[in-house]
Every structure is written in structure tokens, then in C-alpha cells.
Amino acid sequence: MENNLSGIAKVRANILNHLNTYQHSETIYNASKYSIEAGGKGLRPLLLFTVLEALGESPDKGISAASAIEMIHTYSLIHDDLPAMDNDDLRRGKPTNHIVFGEGTAILAGDNLLNESFNVIAKDKELTAEVRIRLVETISTASGQSGMISGQMLDIEAEKRATTLEELETIHAYKTGALIKAPVTAACIIADAAQEVTRRLENFSEVIGVLFQIKDDILDMEGNPELTGKNTGSDVKKGKVTYVSELGLDGAKGALADKVDEAYRILDSLNELISTAGLRKIVQKFAERDQ
Amino acid sequence: MENNLSGIAKVRANILNHLNTYQHSETIYNASKYSIEAGGKGLRPLLLFTVLEALGESPDKGISAASAIEMIHTYSLIHDDLPAMDNDDLRRGKPTNHIVFGEGTAILAGDNLLNESFNVIAKDKELTAEVRIRLVETISTASGQSGMISGQMLDIEAEKRATTLEELETIHAYKTGALIKAPVTAACIIADAAQEVTRRLENFSEVIGVLFQIKDDILDMEGNPELTGKNTGSDVKKGKVTYVSELGLDGAKGALADKVDEAYRILDSLNELISTAGLRKIVQKFAERDQ
Numbered sequence: 001m002e003n004n005l006s007g008i009a010k011v012r013a014n015i016l017n018h019l020n021t022y023q024h025s026e027t028i029y030n031a032s033k034y035s036i037e038a039g040g041k042g043l044r045p046l047l048l049f050t051v052l053e054a055l056g057e058s059p060d061k062g063i064s065a066a067s068a069i070e071m072i073h074t075y076s077l078i079h080d081d082l083p084a085m086d087n088d089d090l091r092r093g094k095p096t097n098h099i100v101f102g103e104g105t106a107i108l109a110g111d112n113l114l115n116e117s118f119n120v121i122a123k124d125k126e127l128t129a130e131v132r133i134r135l136v137e138t139i140s141t142a143s144g145q146s147g148m149i150s151g152q153m154l155d156i157e158a159e160k161r162a163t164t165l166e167e168l169e170t171i172h173a174y175k176t177g178a179l180i181k182a183p184v185t186a187a188c189i190i191a192d193a194a195q196e197v198t199r200r201l202e203n204f205s206e207v208i209g210v211l212f213q214i215k216d217d218i219l220d221m222e223g224n225p226e227l228t229g230k231n232t233g234s235d236v237k238k239g240k241v242t243y244v245s246e247l248g249l250d251g252a253k254g255a256l257a258d259k260v261d262e263a264y265r266i267l268d269s270l271n272e273l274i275s276t277a278g279l280r281k282i283v284q285k286f287a288e289r290d291q
Numbered sequence: 292m293e294n295n296l297s298g299i300a301k302v303r304a305n306i307l308n309h310l311n312t313y314q315h316s317e318t319i320y321n322a323s324k325y326s327i328e329a330g331g332k333g334l335r336p337l338l339l340f341t342v343l344e345a346l347g348e349s350p351d352k353g354i355s356a357a358s359a360i361e362m363i364h365t366y367s368l369i370h371d372d373l374p375a376m377d378n379d380d381l382r383r384g385k386p387t388n389h390i391v392f393g394e395g396t397a398i399l400a401g402d403n404l405l406n407e408s409f410n411v412i413a414k415d416k417e418l419t420a421e422v423r424i425r426l427v428e429t430i431s432t433a434s435g436q437s438g439m440i441s442g443q444m445l446d447i448e449a450e451k452r453a454t455t456l457e458e459l460e461t462i463h464a465y466k467t468g469a470l471i472k473a474p475v476t477a478a479c480i481i482a483d484a485a486q487e488v489t490r491r492l493e494n495f496s497e498v499i500g501v502l503f504q505i506k507d508d509i510l511d512m513e514g515n516p517e518l519t520g521k522n523t524g525s526d527v528k529k530g531k532v533t534y535v536s537e538l539g540l541d542g543a544k545g546a547l548a549d550k551v552d553e554a555y556r557i558l559d560s561l562n563e564l565i566s567t568a569g570l571r572k573i574v575q576k577f578a579e580r581d582q
Contacts, residue, residue: 134413
């Protein structure tokens with residue numbers, strides 16, 4: 001892999017190749033492919049590859065794990081957009097999966113991406129059995145009831161009543177934080193990182209997970225709809241508790257700056273152990289993104 | 292495990308213990324638990340344990356694999372019952388998951404059972420990493436786009452138009468056959484069975500998969516609604532192509548008898564290699580069941 005920009009392209013190609021190779025239903029293939037190609041920012045794969053590089057390991061070793069995490073992220077968006085959940089017709093300016101393929105197919109396509117994510121890892125014979133099963137355990141712990149799925153449920157339930165900032169932090173830690181931490185832990189497993197390095201990198205991932213969410217809430221208030229793909233203030237209109245609704249716009253920006261400092265401090269503490277330049281760029285990217 | 296009857300009870304206890312231990316959302320836990328407790332016949336775990344015994348291996352070694360397969364079977368029923376899919380209010384005489392918990396929660400509870408199925412296997416440290424990752428690969432291949440999910444999609448698409456018996460066989464091979472074969476392959480992996488024994492047992496599982504489906508179609512026509520949990524002739528009323536609609540009731544019974552003979556012939560060929568008594572009982576159980 002020449003640079004990180006090409007990383008997400010490699011991941012998408014790997015996912016589409018897997019989906020195409022083992023398909024027995026054209027509809028399932030097309031619906032799964034549609035949402036993979038609709039393409040997110042690829043932040044999770046980027047994080048995984050950057051940690052591998054920081055640890056002196058070849059990013060190519062992380063393609064199956066990055067594919068699995070991107071597939072899980074994509075499935076969660078397909079199911080989140082369903083009428084019974086958030087009922088969104090558009091995502092990133094494109095019609096959502098169920099609008100194009102119908103609800104039944106969208107449910108199955110989401111199931112498919114979740115299911116195949118573990119198949120992709122299991123089939124990666126470049127990794128030892130021990131590494132592969134640890135990846136399955138780590139990723140499924142992050143995406144299931146110990147992480148993302150509980151976060152989605154808590155988020156739905158929180159919309160029905162007043163929520164505190166503390167509850168908001170818990171929800172985000174599960175709903176988005178767990179799947180931002182997973183690529184970091186996955187990279188540490190693949191590179192066989194020392195326990196203390198893993199601990200600090202996981203701590204770093206928790207900080208940038210919160211940073212990511214604060215930035216998301218700020219973008220909701222003052223982002224460019226053409227870039228963010230959603231209307232300004234849409235969270236506030238839905239009555240959602242956000243960092244901005246709790247802290248105000250300036251307060252949220254202050255909290256963002258604090259998290260940036262905290263992330264850099266952790267990287268400082270790792271300077272003598274690993275190469276942190278790429279991770280510093282990630283902090284910047286997370287904090288300054290406009291979409 | 293004293294006998295096979297207690298096998299499914301152990302599997303359910305193992306699943307509920309896992310769901311309870313790692314939960315962060317009471318709603319997700321309750322909804323997942325509801326459908327696990329609503330309880331199927333446990334035929335897939337029974338098959339897995341019986342093959343382990345036939346191979347001289349302790350059935351206890353198969354509890355995580357049997358749990359995973361039962362969780363996947365259960366998730367597929369939750370999603371199948373959704374309004375966007377089959378739209379069923381009742382299953383086995385009880386309200387379906389989305390009727391009790393709402394559609395959004397039912398979607399997430401299904402996702403959860405699928406996700407956690409692989410987590411259960413990954414966490415079973417009694418098995419080697421090599422065995423665990425082969426189980427993840429085998430089971431996810433059976434339940435994903437190479438198997439069950441494609442079968443569900445083909446089944447939905449087949450309802451909209453005329454279907455031949457050949458297409459019906461293809462759909463069933465994916466939709467139900469793959470997850471009847473998976474416990475047999477899983478048991479062979481756990482017991483490290485010889486290649487030729489595995490091949491014949493997988494062949495056996497394909498035959499009883501078809502046998503199972505023919506019996507299902509016969510029960511739809513002449514089963515006792517109190518035992519089957521659905522109205523007599525409900526498939527025919529939905530205009531579904533079944534073995535009975537294609538072959539007539541007597542023809543279907545003849546086809547069932549043929550499959551029983553075929554299954555016994557395969558077991559005869561295995562007589563000198565493994566202990567087939569338990570598997571003979573399974574053939575009988577599959578062919579003579581009244582629910």
C-alpha cells in the first residue's frame with residue numbers, strides 16, 4: 001500500500017471481490033455492493049492501517065480486518081436507515097438501501113454484510129488461526145451487545161426522553177466509540193504489539209472516538225450541507241441531545257480542543273516506542289474534517 | 292451430557308448465560324432472550340451432538356458451535372417474521388419478536404444474535420484457535436450469501452412468479468439445507484474426522500436436509516395445527532410451490548420414503564468406520580416428527 005488514501009480503495013476492492021466470488025443471489029450481491037460503493041470516509045480502515053504503520057507492520061496485513069470493520073459499519077447504516085429505525089431516505093446524498101431495493105432486501109443485505117465480515121477474516125489465510133480468531137472476538141465484541149448494537153438501542157430509547165451529557169457519552173462510547181477502538185485493537189493484534197503500547201493506543205482511540213463525535217455535533221450545526229450530506233441543524237430539529245445542545249457551540253469547540261490536546265499527549269507518551277507521525281495526522285483529520 | 296434430550300437445554304442455558312454476561316442494554320437482552328426461550332425443536336444442536344457421539348467425541352465440546360448455529364437459526368426467524376419479510380404475528384403459537392418488542396428492536400435483536408454467535412465460538416477457549424476459526428468459516432459460509440441468506444432472498448423472489456421443482460430444491464438447499472449441513476461439518480471439524488468420513492456425513496446431511504423439507508411440506512397439508520403451530524395448508528394458501536403442490540401428497544410421501552432409504556444407505560456405508568445408531572434415530576425423528 002503506497003499511502004493511506006489508497007487504503008480504503010483496496011478495502012472496497014477486497015470487499016467487492018469477496019461479495020462477488022461467493023454470491024448465490026444477484027439481488028443480495030447488488031444490494032450489498034450498492035451500500036459498499038456508496039462509500040463512507042473510510043476512517044476506520046485508515047485508522048487500522050495507520051496504527052499498523054506506526055507499529056512497523058505492513059498495512060496489507062490488515063486488509064481483511066479493515067474490510068470486516070467497514071462491512072459492519074456499512075450494515076449498521078443500512079439497518080439504521082430503515083423505516084422502523086431512523087427512517088432516512090437519503091445518506092450521503094444518495095437514496096438509502098431500502099429506498100432502492102425495498103425493505104426486505106435491505107434487511108437481508110445488512111445481515112449479509114455482518115455475516116460475511118467474519119467470513120472475510122476467517123478466509124484470510126495470510127494470518128495465523130490465533131490472530132484471526134482474536135480478530136473475530138475483538139470485532140464482534142465491538143459490534144455486538146457489548147458495543148455498537150447496545151449503543152443503537154440506547155440511542156433509540158434516549159430519543160423518547162430527556163438525556164444527560166453523561167448518558168450521551170455512554171451511548172456514544174458504545175454506538176460509535178467501540179467501532180473506532182476496534183481497528184486500533186485489531187492492528188495491535190496483527191502487529192503483536194506490546195501490552196503497554198496496546199493499552200495506550202486503545203486509550204488514544206477512546207479519546208479520538210469522543211473527539212469524532214463532538215466534531216460530528218459541531219458539523220451538524222455549522223457544516224456545509226453539500227459536504228456533510230445532511231441538512232444543517234437536523235439533530236437539533238429531531239430534539240436529539242448533542243454536545244452542542246448541552247455545551248453550546250463555543251463550549252463544544254472548547255471540548256473538541258481539549259480532546260485534541262489529550263490525544264496528542266497520549267501520542268507524546270508513545271514517541272519513544274512507536275512512530276506517531278501518521279497518528280498525529282489522524283487527530284488533525286478527525287478534528288478538522290468538513291464532512 | 293447424559294443424553295441428546297438434555298443437549299438443547301444445555302445449549303439454551305449456554306446462550307442465555309452468554310447474552311446475560313455481556314449485555315449493555317436490557318432491551319436487547321430481553322428481546323434476544325425472548326426468541327431463544329420461545330425455543331425451536333433444537334434439531335441442529337441434536338444433529339451436531341449426535342455426529343460428535345458417532346465420532347467418539349464428547350458432545351460437550353460442541354456446545355459453543357451448537358449455540359452459534361441455534362442463535363443464527365433464531366435470528367433468521369426473527370428477521371423472516373418482520374412485516375417487510377413474511378409478516379407473521381405468531382410463531383410456535385407465541386407472538387413474534389416484533390409484535391412484543393416493536394420492529395426496530397426486533398431488527399437489532401436479530402442482528403445481535405447473529406453477531407454474538409461468532410463471539411460465542413471465539414470465546415470458547417476449550418477449542419484450539421484452528422478449530423474455532425474453521426468453525427467460524429464453516430458456519431458463516433452456511434448462514435451468509437453462500438447459503439441461508441441467498442436462500443431467503445431467492446425464496447422471496449420465487450413467491451412472485453411460477454417456480455419449478457428444480458428451483459425449489461435449489462432454494463431449500465440454501466435456505467434450510469446449508470444450516471442442517473453446518474452442524475454436521477462443525478462436528479467433523481471438532482472431532483477431527485477423517486476426510487472420507489466427513490464427505491459421507493456431509494452427503495448424509497444433504498439427504499436429511501431434503502427429507503426435512505419434504506416432511507415440512509407434508510405437515511403443512513396434514514399436520515395437527517396445535518402441534519405444528521400453524522394453520523393447515525397455509526403454504527398452499529400463500530401460493531407457495533412445495534413438494535406437495537408439485538408431487539401431490541402421495542408423491543411427496545413417496546419422495547420422503549426414498550430419502551429415508553438413501554440416508555440409511557449412506558449410514559450403512561459408514562457402519563465399519565463410526566457408530567451410526569444415533570444417526571439412524573435422527574433419520575427416524577426427521578421423517579416421523581409431528582411438529
